[in-house]
Amino acid sequence: METVVFDNGSDYISDAVRNFCSKTGIQIETCAPRDPNGKPHIERFFKTLNHQLIHILKGTTFSNPMDRGDYLSSKYASVTMETLKSHVFEWLEKDYHIRIHRGFGRTPFHAWEESAKDHLPLTFPEEDLEIIARSVIERSINHGRIQFENQHWYSHALAMLEQQLGTHGLPDKVKVYVDELNLDRLYVEDPRSPGDFIQADSTRPEYTRGLSLYEHKKICQEIKNQGRADLRKLPPFAWERARWELWKKIVEDGEAYANKQIGRLTDGKKRKLLNTDKKIMKQTEDLPEPPDALEFPSEDDINEASVNDSMENGHIGQESGESPIGTTNNPKKIQPEKRSFEVQRIIRNINK
Helix, strand or coil, X not given: CCEEEECCXXXXXXXXXXXXXXXXXXXXXXXXXXXXXXXXXXXXXXXXXXXXXXXXXXXXXXXXXXXXXXXXXXXXXXXXXXXXXXXXXXHHHHCHHHCCCCCCCCCHXXXXXXXXXXXXXXXXXXXXXXXXXXXXXXXXXXXXXXXXXXXXXXXXXXXXXXXXXXXXXXXCEEXXXXXXXXXXXXXXXXXXXXXXXXXXXXXXXXXXXXXXXXHHHHHHHHHHHCCCCCHHHCCCCHHHHHHHHHHHHHHHHHHHHHXXXXXXXXXXXXXXXXXXXXXXXXXXXXXXXXXXXXXXCCHHHCCHHHHHHHHHCCCCCCCCCCCXXXXXXXXXXXXXXXXXXXXXHHHHHHHC
């Protein structure tokens, strides 16, 4: 990209994004606040993505509560983030990129190929992007280590660099590149040769592997709340135990926190909404799972009990494809997926 157009979200105006764009030669422009016309093509693309993919996956919340109706999204939710990413990439490559675009009358794939001949896109090695696409902080090197948020990262090369900083008139502090989603390692830019980086590994790899900065700060707060003021003198495995206790608390307090958030967002009307959800849950307790993602329900996917219930209430179910929980006049009873239902029951029992 030569230019990116951002809104004023905190993620986009952060030092990490500005540093990345500076390193890759990308220019930044910001659009006016609360003005969707600043990036209309992106807004339109999100609408296409939602209608053609997201809202046909199991567990979708649809565009709004009116579209959602009585469909119990939380009951049928079964798509992980990794699965969702794979669906999005598959949809882009096999559908969106090769479909005629109404805006310019061509497929995006062929339009890109033709434009790329005149404007060669910049490319970078993946390992370089993995280093520079991080938050940047300044720290001093102490005995070959970088200290950040009560943790340490060490490298023999840093120890050698530390000895030369004072003798060559270089600054005492160095630029440190931190991945806020994984604190297992960080990179230090060599002030003697800008653009070269030194890898430093965590001195607590069992604790920091896959650890996000947000999670780590929560753990530090929990430890402080327990009266352990001096974090550097903690007993062995104290950090690992604190991380386990944090996740245990998240599970145990999940329902209470969720109810509090619902109350705040619904202006005190949460009880009515919760009772409605419980009523829907009871009515749909024996319904089978909807079909797999990216597939519309067929006649074989409809439970006979659901059809009987619809006929008793004096209405005919919607046609196949209109709703993830539609009905049909030619049902065939199937066995629902036991595993997902067992997970739902376990979660409900824990919450009770």
